[in-house]
Amino acid sequence: IISSARVTQINDVSPTVKKVCLKIEEEQMTFKAGQWLDFFIPALSTVGGYSMCSAPSQMLQNQSLSLAIKFSQHPPAHWIHNQCQVGSEVKVRVGGDFFYDPKPGQGDDLLLVAGGVGINPMLSIIQHVADLKSQGEMHENSVILLYSAKSLEELIFKVDLKQFCSMLLCSMFLYGRITQEVISSTLKEHFADSGRLQSYICGPSPMIDAMEQYLMSNGISNQQIHYEKWW
Known part of the structure; x- marks a missing residue:
């Protein structure tokens, strides 16, 4: 349409x-x-x-x-x-085929990784999860956002993200650069059952390639990693 x-x-x-x-x-x-x-x-x-x-x-x-x-x-x-x-x-x-649209009652753990304006779809996903939980259509789950940008002033929507993360008991971590050590420690600390995990990545192509490799080196399968390359 x-x-x-x-x-x-x-x-x-x-x-x-x-x-x-x-x-x-x-x-x-x-x-x-x-x-x-x-x-x-x-x-x-x-x-x-x-x-x-x-x-x-x-x-x-x-x-x-x-x-x-x-x-x-x-x-x-x-x-x-x-x-x-x-x-x-x-x-x-x-x-686009990059989206999060769980079935009623589904409760995936979510690791959202954003670089720069790659935060756009992540903010949409976080708001959607908040809506589903408020309607009782989604079980409790872990939602972690890793967000990087070249400077603090380019970390957009910080206020909105903090508000929704507070509603969801979601944790948000801000970085200048997301390293393999960050991915490894995040998975270890927040996702004990990695089989429930779905990871969404949005940002520059080199960043997406690196994040995919970091996740796979920690035992996350291709089927659990979702991304769309723009630039």
């Missing part, structure tokens, strides 16, 4: 990242926590692709969603940072 959408809010969440809120016209459009959006801008032939940072419930409740886009010279990102304004009209389409 391709839907028209209107920008309802745009603001800075770091020196290089803008959060954009969209009102979606198509009432049948939904998404799963972790998925991304094709972003079609009038007069631009290049299509943008950005992960949602909002919960699926926000879409169901008021037909809106949120994105956080880092500045770059890529035409869609450049347009968002320099020309986009409240009232701008775009078109969008949901896509």
Whole structure:
């Protein structure tokens, strides 16, 4: 489904990242926590692709969603940072096989690993888990977030993450760089039964490759590791 959408809010969440809120016209459009959006801008032939940072419930409740886009010279990102304004009209389409959508009563332990704006789908997943638990549709589980960025000011959504982590009894750890030692100690301290673990990774491709290797060297199988490479 391709839907028209209107920008309802745009603001800075770091020196290089803008959060954009969209009102979606198509009432049948939904998404799963972790998925991304094709972003079609009038007069631009290049299509943008950005992960949602909002919960699926926000879409169901008021037909809106949120994105956080880092500045770059890529035409869609450049347009968002320099020309986009409240009232701008775009078109969008949901896509991607990277998502967390557990069955009722399912209770996977989750290790979420994010680099930079790779936090977007993780924030969506954390909010979705919080919604499921508040509705009694998910058993108790362990949720650990490892989040890295080049600088403290680029660690976006810290306040939101702390709020949801508090609700979930989720632990969040902030790093400049996530090493193999960090992965090994996290698994040992928080995931005694690694068979229940599902790990989601989002960030630059070299980081994803490294995290996958670190997890596999600690006995985590390919089937338990989920990622999507963007850049």
